[in-house]
Amino acid sequence: MTVEVSLRERKKLATRAALSHAAWTLMVEQGLDAATPEAIAEAANVSPRTFRNYFASREEAILAGLVRQGTSLVDTMRARPSDEPLWDSLTQVLPSFVSAFIGERDDIAVLMRAVGDNPGMRAQHLVTYERVNQQIAEIIAERTGMDAEGDMTPRLLASVLAAVLRTSIEIWASDQTDRALPDLVRDGLAQVRDGLPIPAPRPPLDSSRP
Known part of the structure; x- marks a missing residue:
C-alpha cells in the first residue's frame, strides 16, 4: 500500500x-x-x-517552477555543516544556487516584461517571492534555533535575502551590466552583511567647466 x-x-x-x-x-x-x-x-x-x-491560473503554473526550486534551496542549506556560521552557509549556497535555478537571461527578461505588463503575473510574482521568503525564514529558524513565526530575526533576514536575490536578478535580466549573476548576489550579500554601508556622496559636477 x-x-x-x-x-x-x-x-x-x-x-x-x-x-x-x-x-x-x-x-x-x-x-x-x-x-x-x-x-x-x-x-x-x-x-x-x-x-x-x-x-488555479496560468500565472501560477508559469511560476510554479520557481517555488519548487525554493524547496531545493532549503535542502541545500540543510546539507551544509551544522556548525557552519549562517552567513557563511548563505554565501556559499545562494550565488551558485540562484544561477542554476534562474536559467537563461533572455528567459528571465521575458518574465520581467510579463510581470511588468500583466497585473495577474505581477500578483502571482509577489506570491511566489513570498513563498520562497517563507522557505528561507524556516531554514534560518531551523539553523538558529528560533521560531519562524514568533521570532522577528528569521523573517527579517529572509526578507532581506529575498530582496538581494530579486534585485540581483532584475539588474542582471535588464542587460544593463556585464557582471555574472552569482557575482551580483555575492556583492549584495556582502553589502547586507556589512550593514549596507552608504558610500560618500559624489561631488557635484562643475557646470562652469567645458
Missing part, C-alpha cells in the same frame, strides 16, 4: 512539473498570451480539466 501511494504521489508531482514546464516554455517562446490553460494542457498532453486540478 505504501508503494502504491508513493507511486501515485510521484505521478502527481510529475504531472504538475510537466504542466509548469509547458507553461513556462509557452510564455518564453510565444509570449504570455499564448500560454492559455488550454494550450498548456495540450502541450503537457493532459486535459484542460487536469490543468485546473493542479493550478
